[in-house]
Amino acid sequence: MTFTFQQEDLKRDFSKKISYQQLFPLAMAEDVRTADTKKAHRVPEHEKENTRSICLLEQKRKVVSSNIDVPPARKSSEELDMDKVTAAMVLTSLSTSPLVRSPPVRPNEGLSGSWKEGGFVPSSTSSSGYWSWSAPSDQSNPSTPSPPLSADSFKPFRTPAQPDDGIDETEASNLLFDEPIPRKRKNSMKVMFKCLWKNCGKVLSTAAGIQKHIRTIHLGRIGDSDYSDGEEDFYYTEIKLNTDSVADGLSNLSPVSPSQSLVSPPTFSTLDSSRTETPCAKTEPKLMTPLSQSAPTTLYLVHTDHAYQATPPVNIPGSTKFSPNGSSFSISWQSPPVTFTGIPVSPTHNRPVGIGEQRQQQNHSVLSSPPRGAVSLRKPRGEGKKCRKVYGMENRDMWCTACRWKKACQRFID
DNA sequence: TGTGCCGGGAT
DNA sequence: ATCCCGGCACA
Numbered sequence: 308m309t310f311t312f313q314q315e316d317l318k319r320d321f322s323k324k325i326s327y328q329q330l331f332p333l334a335m336a337e338d339v340r341t342a343d344t345k346k347a348h349r350v351p352e353h354e355k356e357n358t359r360s361i362c363l364l365e366q367k368r369k370v371v372s373s374n375i376d377v378p379p380a381r382k383s384s385e386e387l388d389m390d391k392v393t394a395a396m397v398l399t400s401l402s403t404s405p406l407v408r409s410p411p412v413r414p415n416e417g418l419s420g421s422w423k424e425g426g427f428v429p430s431s432t433s434s435s436g437y438w439s440w441s442a443p444s445d446q447s448n449p450s451t452p453s454p455p456l457s458a459d460s461f462k463p464f465r466t467p468a469q470p471d472d473g474i475d476e477t478e479a480s481n482l483l484f485d486e487p488i489p490r491k492r493k494n495s496m497k498v499m500f501k502c503l504w505k506n507c508g509k510v511l512s513t514a515a516g517i518q519k520h521i522r523t524i525h526l527g528r529i530g531d532s533d534y535s536d537g538e539e540d541f542y543y544t545e546i547k548l549n550t551d552s553v554a555d556g557l558s559n560l561s562p563v564s565p566s567q568s569l570v571s572p573p574t575f576s577t578l579d580s581s582r583t584e585t586p587c588a589k590t591e592p593k594l595m596t597p598l599s600q601s602a603p604t605t606l607y608l609v610h611t612d613h614a615y616q617a618t619p620p621v622n623i624p625g626s627t628k629f630s631p632n633g634s635s636f637s638i639s640w641q642s643p644p645v646t647f648t649g650i651p652v653s654p655t656h657n658r659p660v661g662i663g664e665q666r667q668q669q670n671h672s673v674l675s676s677p678p679r680g681a682v683s684l685r686k687p688r689g690e691g692k693k694c695r696k697v698y699g700m701e702n703r704d705m706w707c708t709a710c711r712w713k714k715a716c717q718r719f720i721d
Numbered sequence: 722t723g724t725g726c727c728g729g730g731a732t
Numbered sequence: 733a734t735c736c737c738g739g740c741a742c743a
Contacts, residue, residue, distance in 0.1 A: 690743095693725065712735060715726055724743080731736080 499546045510546070517543040691719050 500517035502509040504525045511517040521542045693716040694706035703711060707718040 695724065708734090710725085713726060713737065722743100725741085727738105727740080729736100729738090732734085 501544050501546050503542050503544050514543075514545070693719050 498512075500511050500514055502511075502517055502520055502525070504521065507525070509517070509520055509524075511520060525542060694710035697719070698705040707716060709715055709717040
């Protein structure tokens with residue numbers, strides 16, 4: 308129904324290019340700050356392009372959804388204040404909502420092909436529902452893989468700043484690659500709406516119902532129960548219950564321990580950018596800045612005990628402290644601490660950029676930079692035989708110390 | 722490809 | 733200061 312319309316709409320808009328800086332001033336700022344360290348982390352142009360497109364998608368999703376199911380009220384004037392509220396709500400939501408689930412492995416997706424090659428598809432579209440920072444910046448790590456996206460959208464709660472989720476995330480990612488969209492799971496889903504009001508948790512089958520519930524019960528709008536300013540939107544979550552095995556663990560409405568989220572590698576749990584501000588929009592500074600600035604195009608992976616680097620952050624050149632490839636951070640959860648990390652360690656096709664690769668990149672840039680020989684301060688090479696030649700490698704102990712140390716020979720000076 | 726040795730890290 | 737080595741330039 309509306310999905311069809313939205314997809315078409317999005318497709319059309321994707322053909323338009325929007326200035327990177329225009330969309331992501333924050334990311335640009337970060338780019339500038341970390342420009343030096345990122346020299347070795349050049350992101351191929353096409354990846355940037357993908358990233359841009361994805362964020363454009365994020366924006367578009369908001370527009371679309373606001374046109375369709377979210378009243379346009381309270382868009383701008385309250386945004387700043389609401390960002391603070393958003394931060395609080397995120398935290399609240401973390402403890403009251405099923406945040407993590409295991410996305411199905413979808414080998415047929417267009418995305419999978421890209422990250423097989425060590426290349427990277429910035430699938431920052433992220434499956435809806437959770438933490439993923441699909442930031443658009445050059446920091447996007449080419450080798451940080453995007454896990455396969457999941458089809459089920461999950462909306463723990465809504466925030467004023469992002470009244471979206473009007474479109475399925477996977478579909479969105481498919482749009483990017485003009486892949487046909489497998490929809491089979493849609494049919495087996497039952498959409499429910501759960502009230503996120505603290506200590507409530509009421510589940511209703513219709514959005515109208517849950518909105519009315521929130522309006523009347525929690526917002527106390529008894530008189531004008533038909534009027535909706537959209538605020539209710541923020542207090543309920545859409546839950547898609549399906550019969551798939553993947554969703555089995557999610558049908559449970561209680562908070563889900565992140566450690567349950569990974570079914571089996573390389574099936575990654577994804578965190579959704581839509582839960583927090585995507586880099587396309589402003590973010591609450593303390594909560595999001597490090598992530599949104601430095602976790603571009605990367606779905607943060609929920610770390611448990613498997614193949615992901617745990618804290619402390621790994622210091623990799625070209626990445627900031629919280630960058631997707633060079634870092635991780637922890638959030639203390641109700642039970643086990645959750646580590647979001649952008650450093651997949653092992654899966655072959657999604658290994659991080661290693662030092663060797665960085666060196667290669669550096670070398671590459673060296674090769675393509677200044678024409679050498681402009682000014683060579685290197686003194687001419689000695690013509691005569693040196694210790695090495697005279698004594699040979701087997702008599703290295705007979706060499707002069709300089710030769711032993713690979714310095715200019717002091718015994719046979721030219 | 723082997724050699725000389727610069728630049729820089731480690732101790 | 734000494735020792736060591738990566739890596740570049742050159743033969």
